[in-house]
């Protein structure tokens with residue numbers, strides 16, 4: 001039996017919703033799992049099209065580790081398995097590449113095992129490996145989500161509406177930034193003033209997307225909990241935010257997840273100018289970039305192939 005699962009890219013945080021908000025994009029990784037029939041053949045991991053060659057292909061691979069947890073959940077261990085990971089999502093760019101392959105591996109393994117786990121169990125296992133429910137949740141269910149990890153380890157989430165016309169311009173620079181480095185610059189404590197600032201912005205965000213309120217969204221997409229600290233890791237971020245502030249149609253400019261990509265939310269009317277501004281700002285400091293505008297992907301992970309072999 002072979003199962004393939006296609007999983008969307010995700011952008012976490014969306015400015016004010018640090019470690020909570022996320023959305024899915026129509027850009028995908030695919031994970032295929034195949035039970036190999038040869039006893040003793042072990043676990044084989046193949047990574048196709050990967051732009052980074054630092055991804056482990058042994059039992060330290062995050063897809064394998066997630067699958068192992070699911071097998072353990074049903075009292076088994078993965079023995080003869082072929083895992084194939086095809087990457088279409090840029091790696092270490094803040095677009096949820098890790099979350100997507102973990103999600104794909106878990107859904108595929110769950111199929112192979114006869115679906116012993118429900119979505120809650122899968123989300124919780126995925127989160128145990130990935131640690132970021134704001135990426136994991138939209139990868140599983142699509143759309144725009146809010147998500148939190150409870151003390152029990154379970155993930156509480158809800159899907160939020162998103163105005164159809166609102167677009168996400170994703171600007172990917174030519175350098176990587178590992179999430180652990182991007183988290184290492186965050187402070188242990190923040191001031192009450194900054195906590196209240198984000199609380200206000202996150203509340204405005206939720207209302208703005210329910211009511212398609214562009215003016216409110218422009219206020220809502222600000223953050224004081226993570227972006228100010230991460231600025232130094234992403235050259236040009238500050239000036240790009242400044243340069244886009246008065247551009248017509250821009251509703252917000254935020255760091256994509258932990259960076260280094262930048263996501264510009266707009267009402268969709270001025271995407272070429274947005275692209276030009278970001279490209280030129282980075283180009284001026286010798287950073288090359290790839291920039292594309294997307295609608296939010298409303299579907300989450302889906303099984304693309306499930307073939308029973310005889």
Ligand code: HSE
Nearest residue numbers: 012019132179257258
């Ligand atoms: N919310 C997480 C962070 C996402 O910003 O560190 C990591 O992809």
